[in-house]
Amino acid sequence: MRGGPGHSASAAPAKRSFPAVVDARARVLVLGTLPGEESLRRQQYYAHPRNRFWRIVFALFDATPPSDYAQRLAFVAAHRIALWDVCEIGEREMSADTTIRLERPNAIDQLLDEHPLIRALAFNGTTAQRLYDRHFARRPALTYLALPSTSPAHATIGFSAKLARWTALRQVLEQPGSP
Numbered sequence: 001m002r003g004g005p006g007h008s009a010s011a012a013p014a015k016r017s018f019p020a021v022v023d024a025r026a027r028v029l030v031l032g033t034l035p036g037e038e039s040l041r042r043q044q045y046y047a048h049p050r051n052r053f054w055r056i057v058f059a060l061f062d063a064t065p066p067s068d069y070a071q072r073l074a075f076v077a078a079h080r081i082a083l084w085d086v087c088e089i090g091e092r093e094m095s096a097d098t099t100i101r102l103e104r105p106n107a108i109d110q111l112l113d114e115h116p117l118i119r120a121l122a123f124n125g126t127t128a129q130r131l132y133d134r135h136f137a138r139r140p141a142l143t144y145l146a147l148p149s150t151s152p153a154h155a156t157i158g159f160s161a162k163l164a165r166w167t168a169l170r171q172v173l174e175q176p177g178s179p
Helices: 037-042 053-060 069-078 108-114 126-135 159-174
Strands: 014-016 028-032 081-085 087-091 101-105 120-124 143-147
Touching: 028 108, 028 126, 028 159, 053 069, 053 159, 069 081, 081 108, 101 126, 120 126, 120 159, 126 143, 143 159
Parallel strands: 028 081, 028 120, 120 143
Antiparallel strands: 014 087, 087 101
16 A cells, blocks of 8 residues: 555554663563554553463563563563564554554564574564564574464463463573573
8 A cells, every 4th residue: 555554545553563672681582563452552562461471471480470560671671581573563453463464564683683692583473473474584593482472362372371382482591601
């Protein structure tokens, strides 16, 4: 469509991602698709109360997520986890990842170049992986983790099963050479 995301005649408004949450300590980059409606409203990653992201990440380290968002971000940073979305902008009906279209990717290659200690990308769901693969070539030096979505829209896999799959993220962080 003419004009790109945000300029089409469709009913789906363009959504924008948040800035990356990353610092020099990061070793793993968790990639979602685009923030959902509740996340956009609160201006927080994974803000929907039924999204299991925070609960899963904290459980990986035998911790309980605090209600304070800044403390959650400090926790992931301290555990060398960065957060971002594959899409910088895109059209999507409500929070349904399957309806994302006319997306423009974030500058993930640039972020990886600027943070060379990141050695793994963890996809929060298959749509994040599919969108990444549409826009970026895989880097041989990186490990890629295809993890089940923490979204409440993907409730067919229970919490325990999702947590078991997400342990791959902690295993990457525990590999030798992880300062």
